[in-house]
Amino acid sequence: MLRLLQFSDLDLTRWDACVAASPGALPYVQAWWLAATAGRWAAVVELGPLGEYRSLLPLPCKWRPWGRVAYQPLFTQQLGLVLTADSQHRDLQEYLALAAKSVARFYQQLPPAALPLPALPVGFVLAERLTCLLDLGTPYAAIYKTYLTGCRRRLRNNQALAQPLLVQQGNDLEALIALFLTYRGEAHTGLRPGHYHLLRRLFAALQSREMAELREVRHPATGELLAGALFVRHAGGLIYLFAATSPAGRAASAPILLIDDAVRRHAGQLGQVFDFEGGSIPAIGRFFANFGATPVPYPTLTLTQPPWFLRWMRP
Incomplete structure (x- = not known):
């Protein structure tokens, strides 16, 4: 079962257990990293029969006059879907569709492993950025x-x-x-x-x-x-x-x-991989190429919906 949970409803012990059980999960999705860079956040969470978290999509959010905005925190290159072996919901589209119900705008950067992406819910726009990686x-x-x-x-x-x-x-x-x-x-x-x-x-x-x-x-x-x-x-x-x-x-x-x-x-x-956290700017990409680093694309997802009051007024 997928549920959209606000920060006050999140169990961070279960969050940590889910991340620990997700092979290759990046440190950006750790609860302590999000606490440092976002403070509070919501998430789409897959709950198991005992209330355990089987998968999750972090949603750092803030309020703006036009509604709630899901954003990419500073010093956090990538977020995206965290899956475990027990997950029964592995389609990113399900998580995004649920997230879209609560935000006016959405922006998130996903790890390179997310490519190629499946079909996206209506309104989401896919783009790509580059990072440079070096195999250690x-x-x-x-x-x-x-x-x-x-x-x-x-x-x-x-x-x-x-x-x-x-x-x-x-x-x-x-x-x-x-x-x-x-x-x-x-x-x-x-x-x-x-x-x-x-x-x-x-x-x-x-x-x-x-x-x-x-x-x-x-x-x-x-x-x-x-x-x-x-x-x-x-x-x-x-x-x-x-x-x-x-x-x-x-x-x-x-x-x-x-x-x-x-x-x-x-x-x-x-x-082990060295992530240079950059490469979309050509000059920076050329500098990282000095060390044998390879440019690797990763996806970005954007959603812009009408302000909440216009959506509320729809017949």
Whole structure:
């Protein structure tokens, strides 16, 4: 039986058990991740005979003047359907049809494994975005050979310096956020001050689960922060969640050093994938291609319905 449950009706213990029983479930659908990035959320849930959750579709929602909106939270690349072996409802269309009854607008990004999608309910529009993925199942030396020539040259040039730049463990997320604000900021990204509170909350949740890897590159003489990145280590691999660099860091190839360091530390783990969380912007896709990453499409679903008062007034 499928039911649309509001946050107050969700049993998060059963939620966690459902996610744990879903092979390959991404960390974005974990209750603690959603709590950090969305706060509250609804879901279409398949209930078993004992009330257990056999499958679910997370629905982070917020209210707007035109009605309820299901949205994709920041720092959450993909959501989508979470299935277990006991699920009797495996057609995404069923979940979407139920979700559409409660929202005026819907937007959600699904994992690449969701493609190809089945027929969609009336009104839903399918589009695709790109992320770049790198298989970490082979040794570092083999992956390094797939790096583009210019990338390998920059790594060699750094090693040839009298004081090469080094990647080290970081412990100050605020320094990384400050670097991002200085050289990117709201004008380029649309991120407002309140959005960084979500990142801080997510970082704390990741740290408490030993899933956060904060890495940085500093100038060897001055200690100036040239670049930094927050990676998420999870059961399926590594996620490149948040990063920033200064013009000096970019000129010194600090972002290349950060990613190469991550590949070096995690290579040789069968079944592990490095998700760069980007690729739709051509320049970013080309940068990730330096490391042998492959562009992979993932679907987005959009639904826009008339405002609630117009739907209520229909004969």
